[in-house]
Amino acid sequence: MIYDNLTIIIPTLNEEGSIGTLISELKRRYGGVSIIVTDDNSTDSTRDIVLGMKSRYGGVTFLDRRKKRNHGLTASVVDAASMVHTEYIVVMDGDLQHPPYVVKYLYAALRTHDIAVGIRRKVKNWGAYRMLLSKGITAITIFIFMLRRKRIVSDPMSGFFGVRAAIFKRVIRDNPDGFVPGGYKVLLDLLRMVGPGVTIAEIGYNTFHARRYGRSKLRLHHMVDVLRSAMR
DSSP: OOOTTEEEEEEESSOTTTHHHHHHHHHHHSTTOEEEEEESOOSSSHHHHHHHHHHHHSSEEEEEOTTOSSOSHHHHHHHHHTTOOSSEEEEOOSSSOSOGGGHHHHHHHTTTOSEEEEEESOBOSOOHHHHHHHHHHHHHHHHHHHHTTOOOOSOTTOOOEEEEHHHHHHHHHHOTTOSOTTOSOHHHHHHHHSOTTOOEEEEEESOBOOOOSSOOOOOHHHHHHHHHHHHO
């Protein structure tokens, strides 16, 4: 199968240990796919590695956001989405926690749905504190969305999802202040702003892999951003 109508957006911040492996794997699995690495001022060799991948494979774009006013994962993804020329978008992390094989299932679901969300069925090597924090914030978010009669999924904290590019761009255009500045969960913002007629598929996968390289960027203030998004 040729994936020339799919763009994979990968937000990065100091992912030199994993980004080359991820791009190579995606290019091996998905012929013709476009990849945008949207980088939020990495201080390691992420940029050089991605530019090397661009020369090797083609169809790879490095979006340098060093001089942007707003930083954060959400801002990185939104900026990249505005550059997409394909029909479908998949957003995934650059740290190898999201298994590349799941992309094909998200892509297949987008043929019949507007949004496809990767749902984590099992998480490996999380400490008790992070697990409790994640489960707690997920439960609170689902409750808030239900009260507000907003569209919601069983794993709204997922950073692994697909969306029709036209829908994503329309939401960005119609809600210029709708995404939380410096935010961490772009999917949550997107779900809050899409209309009731949008169709959503949930794609379960068994293991959310432990980070192989570098350190997690998750901090307590990111959880505050999640609540801000849910209440916005």
